Amino acid sequence: MSDLEVFRQEVSEWLEENCPPSMRTPLVPEEEVWGGRNAQYVNPESKLWLERMGEKGWTAPSLPTEYGGGGLDRDQTKVLHQELYKIKARPALNSFGIWMLAPCIIEFGNEEQKREHLPKIIKGEIRWCQGYSEPGSGSDLASLSTKAEDMGDHYLVNGQKVWTSYADKADWIFALVRTGPQEPKHSGISFLLIDMASEGVSTKPITLISGKSPFCETFFDDVKAPKENLVGVENSGWTIAKKLLQHERNFISNFGLAGGGTGSGADVVSIAKKYLGEDNGKIAHPSHRDNITLHKMKEHAFGLTLQRSGDEGGKASAASSMFKYYGTEHNKDRYELMISSMGNKGLGWSEQGFSDDEQAITKAWLRTKANSIEGGTSEVQLNVISRRVLDLPS
Amino acid sequence: MKLILSEEQQFLKDTAQSFARDKTPTNHFRKLRDDGNAKCWDDSIWQEMVQLGWSGILVPEEFGGSDFGIAGISVIMQELGKTLTPSPLLATSVLGVSTIKLLGSDEQKKNYLPKIVSGEATTALAVDEGNHHSPFDIEATATLEDDKWILNGQKVFIIDGASADFILIVARTSGKKGESNGLSVFIADKNSTGLEVSQISTADCRNYANLVMSNLTLNAEALLGEVDIAGEIIEQVLDLGRIAMASEMLGNTEEAFEITVSYLKERKQFGVLIGSFQALQHRAAKMFCEIELTKSAVLAAMHAADENSNELERLSSLAKFQAGETLHLVSNEAIQMHGGIGVTDEYDIGFYLKRARVAEQIFGTSEYHQARYADISGF
Numbered sequence: 169m170s171d172l173e174v175f176r177q178e179v180s181e182w183l184e185e186n187c188p189p190s191m192r193t194p195l196v197p198e199e200e201v202w203g204g205r206n207a208q209y210v211n212p213e214s215k216l217w218l219e220r221m222g223e224k225g226w227t228a229p230s231l232p233t234e235y236g237g238g239g240l241d242r243d244q245t246k247v248l249h250q251e252l253y254k255i256k257a258r259p260a261l262n263s264f265g266i267w268m269l270a271p272c273i274i275e276f277g278n279e280e281q282k283r284e285h286l287p288k289i290i291k292g293e294i295r296w297c298q299g300y301s302e303p304g305s306g307s308d309l310a311s312l313s314t315k316a317e318d319m320g321d322h323y324l325v326n327g328q329k330v331w332t333s334y335a336d337k338a339d340w341i342f343a344l345v346r347t348g349p350q351e352p353k354h355s356g357i358s359f360l361l362i363d364m365a366s367e368g369v370s371t372k373p374i375t376l377i378s379g380k381s382p383f384c385e386t387f388f389d390d391v392k393a394p395k396e397n398l399v400g401v402e403n404s405g406w407t408i409a410k411k412l413l414q415h416e417r418n419f420i421s422n423f424g425l426a427g428g429g430t431g432s433g434a435d436v437v438s439i440a441k442k443y444l445g446e447d448n449g450k451i452a453h454p455s456h457r458d459n460i461t462l463h464k465m466k467e468h469a470f471g472l473t474l475q476r477s478g479d480e481g482g483k484a485s486a487a488s489s490m491f492k493y494y495g496t497e498h499n500k501d502r503y504e505l506m507i508s509s510m511g512n513k514g515l516g517w518s519e520q521g522f523s524d525d526e527q528a529i530t531k532a533w534l535r536t537k538a539n540s541i542e543g544g545t546s547e548v549q550l551n552v553i554s555r556r557v558l559d560l561p562s
Numbered sequence: 563m564k565l566i567l568s569e570e571q572q573f574l575k576d577t578a579q580s581f582a583r584d585k586t587p588t589n590h591f592r593k594l595r596d597d598g599n600a601k602c603w604d605d606s607i608w609q610e611m612v613q614l615g616w617s618g619i620l621v622p623e624e625f626g627g628s629d630f631g632i633a634g635i636s637v638i639m640q641e642l643g644k645t646l647t648p649s650p651l652l653a654t655s656v657l658g659v660s661t662i663k664l665l666g667s668d669e670q671k672k673n674y675l676p677k678i679v680s681g682e683a684t685t686a687l688a689v690d691e692g693n694h695h696s697p698f699d700i701e702a703t704a705t706l707e708d709d710k711w712i713l714n715g716q717k718v719f720i721i722d723g724a725s726a727d728f729i730l731i732v733a734r735t736s737g738k739k740g741e742s743n744g745l746s747v748f749i750a751d752k753n754s755t756g757l758e759v760s761q762i763s764t765a766d767c768r769n770y771a772n773l774v775m776s777n778l779t780l781n782a783e784a785l786l787g788e789v790d791i792a793g794e795i796i797e798q799v800l801d802l803g804r805i806a807m808a809s810e811m812l813g814n815t816e817e818a819f820e821i822t823v824s825y826l827k828e829r830k831q832f833g834v835l836i837g838s839f840q841a842l843q844h845r846a847a848k849m850f851c852e853i854e855l856t857k858s859a860v861l862a863a864m865h866a867a868d869e870n871s872n873e874l875e876r877l878s879s880l881a882k883f884q885a886g887e888t889l890h891l892v893s894n895e896a897i898q899m900h901g902g903i904g905v906t907d908e909y910d911i912g913f914y915l916k917r918a919r920v921a922e923q924i925f926g927t928s929e930y931h932q933a934r935y936a937d938i939s940g941f
Binding site: 457458462464469470473476480553554555557 | 564827834846850856859883
C-alpha cells in the first residue's frame with residue numbers, strides 16, 4: 169500500500185471516530201460555524217467538531233504544523249477533502265482568517281505574528297473581518313484615506329471602512345490604512361491588524377436592496393493599534409492587498425456555475441418548466457426556452473473554461489479577472505431569467521402570497537446585483553484584461 | 563477527460579503553424595482568389611500536406627493512415643484557419659474519410675481510403691437540399707432497378723463539390739422527407755452520366771457546387787454499406803465535420819482578433835493610440851473572454867469525439883455554436899475597429915468577415931445548434 173493509501177485509511181478511521189453524527193447531515197444555515205470569542209453554538213456537536221478538527225489542524229490542512237496547521241502536502245490535502253466529502257461532513261469552520269488572512273501572514277508576516285495569530289485562526293478562536301473599501305474608495309481602492317499616524321509605540325487610526333462583512337461579529341480586522349500621506353497613493357498604504365474590542369471601534373450593519381446582509385460600516389475614532397500589528401513593511405501594504413484580492417476573485421468566479429455563489433441554488437430550467445409549464449416535456453414558451461438555452465450553453469462553455477484553467481495548472485495569470493467578470497455577469501443573468509420565468513410569482517417580498525422558495529429567489533435576484541461590484545467591478549476586471557492580458561496602452 | 567492537448571497533438575499544431583506561416587500566409591489565399599483559381603486551393607500545397615500525412619489523419623493504419631483522431635486534424639485546421647488557407651482537408655480528409663470509414667464495406671475502404679491518403683483522390687459530401695442546413699430533409703431518391711441504382715433529385719452548397727473526384731451523395735431509399743430512417747449514401751464519380759455539377763460563386767471565394775441528378779445510374783457497389791440505415795452515421799460524420807469546422811473558425815477568430823488588437827496599438831487619432839480608449843478596450847476584453855470560452859468548447863468536443871463519449875452530439879453543437887457566435891462578434895468588431903481601412907479589399911481583415919459568414923452556415927448556424935442543444939438537454 170502506498171504512503172498515500174495508508175494516509176487515506178488513517179484519515180478515514182479518524183473521521184469515523186471523530187465526526188459527530190449530526191455533522192454528517194445537510195447543513196442548516198443557523199448551524200453554520202464561524203468561530204470567534206462570541207460564537208453561539210445552536211448544536212453542541214458543531215462546537216465539538218470544530219474543536220476536534222482544529223486540534224488536528226485540519227481546518228487549515230496545508231498550513232505548517234508549527235503554527236497549528238495540518239502540515240499536509242497537496243496530495244494529502246486532496247485525500248482529506250475526498251474523505252470529508254465521502255461522509256458528507258459539514259465544514260468544521262468558515263473563516264476569512266483561513267481563506268484570506270492566513271496565506272498573507274505566512275508570506276508577509278514576521279515570526280511573532282505567525283505564532284500569535286495563526287493558531288487562533290486555525291482553531292477558530294478568533295474571527296476576522298476584512299477592512300478594505302471606504303465610502304470614497306470603491307473601485308479606486310488605492311485612494312483610501314483611513315489614516316494611521318505613527319505615535320511611537322502605536323498607530324492612531326481614524327477613518328471609516330464600508331462593506332465589512334460580519335464586522336459586527338468579528339473579533340479582529342485586517343485593514344488597509346494610509347501611513348504615508350505624502351507618498352504616491354499606492355506606496356503610502358500599510359496592512360494593519362486591529363482588535364475590534366479596542367476603544368474607538370464601532371460598527372453598523374447595512375441593509376441591502378435584498379434585505380438583511382452581513383455587510384457593515386466600521387468606524388475608527390482615535391483607535392490605538394500597537395506597532396507590532398503591522399504586517400510586512402510600512403507603506404508596502406498594497407502588495408499584500410493585491411495578493412489577497414486575487415484569492416477573493418478566484419472564490420467569486422464560481423458564481424458563474426449553477427449552484428455556485430450567492431443565490432438560492434434553484435435551477436433555471438426546472439423553475440421555467442414549473443412556472444411556464446411544459447409542452448411535451450419542453451419549456452412551454454419558445455422565447456423563454458431560447459433565452460434559457462443560450463444561458464445554459466454559455467454556462468457550459470464557462471464551466472469547461474474553469475476546468476481547462478485547472479488542467480493547464482492555472483498558468484493563465486489574468487484568469488481570475490476573466491472568471492470574476494464572466495461568472496458574476498452570468499449569475500446576474502441567471503436570476504433575471506429565473507424571475508422572468510416565474511412571472512408575478514418572481515416578485516415576492518414576504519410570506520403573504522409567496523412560498524419560501526419564491527421569496528428566496530426574489531431576494532437572491534437582488535443580491536446578485538452586488539456580485540459584479542464586490543471584489544472589483546466588472547469594469548475594473550475588463551480594465552485588468554485590457555492592460556495586463558491584451559497589453560493595450562493606458 | 564483533461565482539457566489539454568497531448569504531446570502529439572501539440573506537435574501537429576506546431577507543425578501546422580509553421581506551415582501556414584511559411585507557405586500559406588494570407589497572401590496565398592489572396593493570390594488564389596485574384597487568379598480565379600476554380601478549386602480555390604493550390605495542388606502543390608495540397609501535395610505537401612499529403613506528404614506531411616495530413617490527408618490520412620483519420621484513416622486507420624491498415625489503410626495507410628495514422629489514425630490520429632479528430633483532435634489531430636482539428637488543431638491543423640485551427641492553424642490553417644489563421645491564415646485562411648484553403649485545402650481539401652475538411653471535405654476529403656474529415657467528411658469523405660469518415661463517411662467511408664464508418665459506412666463502407668472492407669472492400670470499399672480498401673478501394674477508396676488509400677487513394678485519399680496518397681492524395682490521388684479528393685471527395686465531397688452532398689447532403690443539404692434547401693437554403694438551410696437540415697440533414698434529414700432529403701427528397702433526392704435512389705431506387706434499385708435491374709441491379710442498378712437510379713438517383714434523381716438535387717443537392718446544394720457542396721463543399722469542394724466543383725472539383726471532387728468522387729461525390730458522396732445522401733439519398734432517400736425509403737421513408738419521408740424529415741425522417742432519419744430510410745437514408746443511404748452513394749459514391750459517384752464526378753464524370754458519371756446523369757450527374758450535372760455546377761460551381762457556385764460565394765462571398766468567401768471558396769469551392770462550392772450544386773448538383774442535379776437526372777437518372778444518375780450507378781452500379782450496385784456504389785452503395786456505401788447497407789441500404790436505409792445511414793441516417794445515424796451521417797449525423798455522426800456531420801458532428802465530426804462541425805468540430806473540425808469549429809476549430810478552423812477558432813483559428814479565424816484568433817487571427818482576426820490578433821490583427822485587430824495590434825492595430826489598436828499602432829493607429830493614432832486625436833494624438834493618441836486608439837487602443838487607449840476604454841470604449842474599445844472593454845469590447846476587446848469581452849472578445850478575449852468569448853475566445854477563451856470557444857477554446858474550451860472546441861477542445862472538449864474534439865476530445866469527446868476521440869473518446870467516443872456519449873456527450874459528442876451536445877459538445878459538437880456547443881462547439882459549433884460558440885465558435886459561430888464568437889467569430890460573428892469578432893469579425894464584425896474587427897472591421898469596425900479598423901475603421902475605413904477595414905472595408906477596403908486591399909486590407910486582409912475583410913476576408914475574415916466573408917469567410918466567417920459562410921463558415922457559420924456550414925453544418926448548421928448558431929440558431930440550429932442552439933435548438934439542437936436544447937432538445938438534447940431536455941430543456
